[in-house]
Amino acid sequence: MTNTLLYEYPSGNVPFPLARNYDWLVIMGGPMNIYEDAEYPWLVEEKEFIKHAIDKGKVVIGLCLGAQLLAGVLGGTVTQNPQKEIGWFPVTLSPEARSLPLFSFLPEKPLVFQWHGDTFSTLPAEAVLLASSEACKNQAFMYRDRVFAFQFHLENTFEVISALIENSGNELVDGPWIQSAKEMLGHAEYITQDNSWMDEFLTQLENQGKNNCTY
Numbered sequence: 001m002t003n004t005l006l007y008e009y010p011s012g013n014v015p016f017p018l019a020r021n022y023d024w025l026v027i028m029g030g031p032m033n034i035y036e037d038a039e040y041p042w043l044v045e046e047k048e049f050i051k052h053a054i055d056k057g058k059v060v061i062g063l064c065l066g067a068q069l070l071a072g073v074l075g076g077t078v079t080q081n082p083q084k085e086i087g088w089f090p091v092t093l094s095p096e097a098r099s100l101p102l103f104s105f106l107p108e109k110p111l112v113f114q115w116h117g118d119t120f121s122t123l124p125a126e127a128v129l130l131a132s133s134e135a136c137k138n139q140a141f142m143y144r145d146r147v148f149a150f151q152f153h154l155e156n157t158f159e160v161i162s163a164l165i166e167n168s169g170n171e172l173v174d175g176p177w178i179q180s181a182k183e184m185l186g187h188a189e190y191i192t193q194d195n196s197w198m199d200e201f202l203t204q205l206e207n208q209g210k211n212n213c214t215y
Contacts, residue, residue, distance in 0.1 A: 006030075012041040016049045024059040025050070027066030029153070031168060033118055034065070034072045047073050059209065060147045064116055067140070067149035071120030074127065074143055081119040085135045086171060087179025088190055089114055091152060097130040097140075102204045106197060111190060112152040115164055117171075119151060135177040148205075154198035158191055 002017055007030075009015075027050065037043045050073045053060055062070040068078045090109040097103045120138050123129060130140035131152075139151045165172070165181045172178060 006042050006046060009042050010040070012045055014042050014045050014049075016045070019052065019056045019058070022058070024061070025053045027060070027062040027069055029064030029066060029115075032065065034068050034078050043069075054143075054147060057146070059205065062147075062149045063153060063155060064151060067151050068118055068120055070143075070147060070149040071124060071127075071141070074124030074147070076120045076124040076127070077122040078118055079121045080117055081121075081136050083135045083177045084117045084171065084175060085114040085133065085177045086116075086175075087114060087177070087184050088112070088187060089133055089135065089177065091131040091133045091139045093131050094129050096128050097142075100142075102201065102208065103130070105200050105204075110194075110197065112154060112194060113156050113161065113184075113190070114152050114177075115168070115171075116151060120149070154194040154201070156191065156194070158185065158188065161185060161191075 002022070004014060004016060006014060027046075032040050032043070034043065034047075047069060050060065050069055054073070060070065062068070072078050088111055090111050092109050093103060093106060097106075098108065114133075114136075116136075119136050120141070123138060123141050124143060127141040127143045127149075129138060130142055130148075133139050133152075136151065141149050143149075161184055165184065169181065172181060
């Protein structure tokens with residue numbers, strides 16, 4: 001496993017790995033927006049890299065900003081959501097998601113962690129909606145059975161949530177879908193459950209790939 005820390009290359013010229021050197025690509029989150037190319041020049045290279053990975057048939061998973069980048073690269077639209085969504089909130093799985101073995105272990109309304117102001121307001125062509133929430137219509141989608149975008153987080157840890165609060169605590173203002181720092185940090189059991197769901201999804205995806213020559 002390798003990682004590329006994009007914030008270490010503020011002027012671009014990112015040394016992305018060659019396609020032959022990886023099978024899966026996981027795109028993580030960040031505080032920027034996908035349309036802030038002028039402020040974050042490496043976004044241009046990142047989008048090109050993501051498009052290349054998809055075209056090469058890689059399994060690609062995007063989380064939060066990563067999901068928005070996937071939506072934009074595939075032709076969807078990323079805009080501000082009517083409401084910021086920060087904290088522990090349920091999403092509702094779509095009928096399509098519930099019919100897929102990849103998500104069969106999830107409850108109909110899993111409780112997940114959110115921290116976003118933008119969203120993919122329109123889905124890419126051929127994308128299948130996987131989940132929605134009361135505050136945000138498009139919470140997750142699948143593209144061609146091997147590209148997965150999750151607006152929410154299943155991977156976060158107590159340390160990551162603490163760092164988000166420390167560095168982006170100015171966003172914790174009064175709002176119908178914004179929880180306090182105490183509420184977000186007061187549920188270790190939610191973190192454990194979400195992490196186990198992420199592990200199960202990745203395991204299911206790996207097993208599916210072993211039986212599918214297109215991976």
